[in-house]
Amino acid sequence: MKKIIKNLSWMLMAVLFFAACNPVEDASYALGDMTPVKAEDVSFTITPSAKSPNIVTLTNTTPHKGVISAVWTVDVKGDLQTFSKDKIELTLPEAGDYPVMLTIYNPDGTAVSKNSTLKIANSDFSLVSSEAYINLTGGMENPAGKVWVFDQYNNFAKEVADATGKNVKGHMGLGPQGSFGQEWWGAGPNEKGSWKMYDFKFNFIQAGVKLNITNGGEGYGRKASSASVGGFTVTGENGDDVFFSYNGGAYTFSIDETGANPILKLSGNAFMGYYCGSQEYEVFYQTDKVMALRVNNTVEGQDWVFVYCLEELNVPPPAVVKEPKVVPLSEDFEGATPKVILTHDAMGDKSAVVDNPLPVPLNTSNKVYRYQKPAEFYSNMRFTAADYKFDLTKQNKIKIKVFIPSYNDYTTDHATAGSWISNAKLQPQLAIKLQNSEHPAPWETQTEIVKADLVKDKWIELTYDFSGVASRTDYDRIVIQFGAEGHAGPGFFFFDDFSFGE
Template sequence: MRKQIKVVTLLLLGALVWTGCEVEDPELAPAPTSEQVAFSVQPTASNPNILSFTSTSPGFKALWDFGDGATGDGTTVTHAYPLKGEYTVMLTIYTAGGSTSSTKKVTIANTNPTMLNREDYNFLTGGANQLEGKTWVIDKEASGHLGIGPITGTTPEWYTAAPNEKASEGYYDDEMIFKLGNTLSYTYKNNGTTFANGDNAAGIGGTNGGGDKTVNYTPPTNLTWSILDENGKKYLILSNGGFIGYYTGVSRYEILKLTADEMYIRSGSAAVAEHAWYQKLVRKGYSVPKPPKEYKAVDINDNFDTPGNFTWKFENILFNDSYDNPAQVAANNSEKVARYTRQAGQANEFGNAFIQFKHNLDLTQRHVFKVKVFLPSYNDYTTQGGAEDWSPVKTLQRQLSVKLQNSELGGNAWTTQAEVVQQVTQMDQWVELTFDFGAHASRKDFDKIIVQFGGEAHWNPGIFYLDDFRLMP
């Protein structure tokens, strides 16, 4: 029996091979015509502002655009229109042969005020009794008021702006005003300039490329807004290319947080599909309460032979906190010290090691730091290897700087820092340096200590050693 089946199979295969050149590929089914794409509209019995849409078209998928920024899918769908007006609804039908769309205008005779009395609408606008609407501004004091991350992620893991970091970009004076009324109106007051993503700036009259831009721009008038509930998420949608604060070429923002005082939104980028941008806004005149940091005096010491009572962190340098002492002599007989390697290049010009505390430092009773340092003579302290034009320092410096900063200020922490610089004249030997911050002992905002060898704002490399860093008793 098996042999007979094999013979028949071979005969069939042979026939197919013999006649294959004469068989034509079947054509795909034709796409539906616009006449075939039809739908009915019927107000629901409970509310004339809620419409039921039913597709009477052939096909396996029906997508809807309700004319107010919202979308849906399915053969039968419902959609709410709280505001009176005329809306153009578009149905797109997909068949095996392709897709075709058809539109129909629907009219909502009256605004339904009860449908506007929603928590999210009221948070955004101040509610029906706040006729002037609510004004939102960028929360410039917050870390991460502007951020970026992968479009597939949920946090701005690639970049978060430090407080006030964009003060010169025409970003913090923007005002976004949302009103509730017969029209859900949106007014964007940018005071002449707008901060734009460099990949999208051409969309508002700037030029693409070269990083972020401050663009001279006049926003359109008669903008409107809506909030779309979709798949368990809320989206704030603006009409006519409207946007909020930082321009990325899109008008749709996922609402991650919305209260009467704070709003956190997420949007895509028209030019770079894999990017997601985040913005934090607050009601104009509102400051987010910050719990005060604890203020206390603590011991600070690290001899590198045994674990210190803090953790060293560093940026744009190489730092080895367990390095063999290069000169184990009477001045410093420790077995282990820290090796601080300043790297060449402009990207490393502000490199440093630092200590970050979760509390603010009480220096009223103790404010003197001591540290042992070793500066090798083999470093090049004379060649000008490149520096910022504004910097008076063009070479590697024989010095150590200790700085106290308020990390809450982010990239602007240097503007209020206290700094003591000690020059080192003796090379190839251990020298103990003293840094007295008595003049700043009354300050209560320091939570960060920076240690920086060789100066800054120049691009010259160098190797340095330190040991026994401590706050004196």
């Protein structure tokens, strides 16, 4: 593809590569006798890359005994860029002199610095003219860049799945580490509509390799890493999700194309809408309109997969008008192909069709379903009617056979999703809920029936009577949830002969 460089000055960039695992922690830490560093002791090395002399690594080599913080300031043609790391990598496509200053902040509050100049002899614009850069930004021919957003309505999730062969179900989700998929959970269309996450806009601009992020003033991420790794100040939490103040900002980015897939790297505290412990995003699918990014969440041993599209393509699909219908459902798990598709939400990997643990009356069938609740707060299974609503005036009873093992631990208190959760123990119970899948927060309008304190170590049959909400015409989802929600207590349960009828 022919690239036309219209304005060379726009190609200036200084892109940070974080050598350590944590991209936003303050730089160099070492425990010692708190002796302050002197100005004459400040030192650093400048090492050109074997790939290109326009890629240089700056490494802090200042000897120290106490706790210090190292901050780099690089003058890129009047644009002062600041980085807080011992080691940074700069990509400078245009020839010229680039003043560099390393400042060491001592524990006693004093600061000492050393200045130098990076001399780039020749321009090398090939560093930012690859297909990965052009798809992301539109190239130099598009000075305004491209604006990317979450694929909020899942218009392109299937495209990504078909092209890659990965289990990609939604615009965000997670699966086993290294899977590049969303086996454990994939967000439905507009599923996070109650958040401000869909306000995030990511404007990638080739000139200066700039990234401008705008949003609604709130950031989101993983409880396990947003504060400890990301350095964000958490203001609220909901299960494994946390909320924090974040107003976007002006950043830079780079793309490392030395591996099997390009790696998108962001500067400062930038992140792509949901923070999962890293600012490095593996681009495993990319066109000029759609991209799929994978984050290796090493803190929790997960892959997080996100799908983005151009802002103008993020439109809701034509409305499917779901009319109430009577469609009887039944599943006995004896066939090779399921009759009722039950999807998983944060379920354990041992959830599957298995041999009946106790094939005696009331249930002598060969196969049943083993439900594994892992140490997750809101594990469940669900059925969602694709093109109709439930006609509860005629079809309002759910029957199910359950086996509650006594070997589960029902006495230990476990971590909870928050202070509003009053029960911290695994419970011998089954809750069944009716929800509206089209509601951005389906639990807010749900109807739930709980059968608690169930008999253990024997098959029993339960009936859930929803005739009391027969006038509701918005329900199209059935949620099956053993053990009670909101706590991290694990356990196994079995069920069989599920039916939904009159």
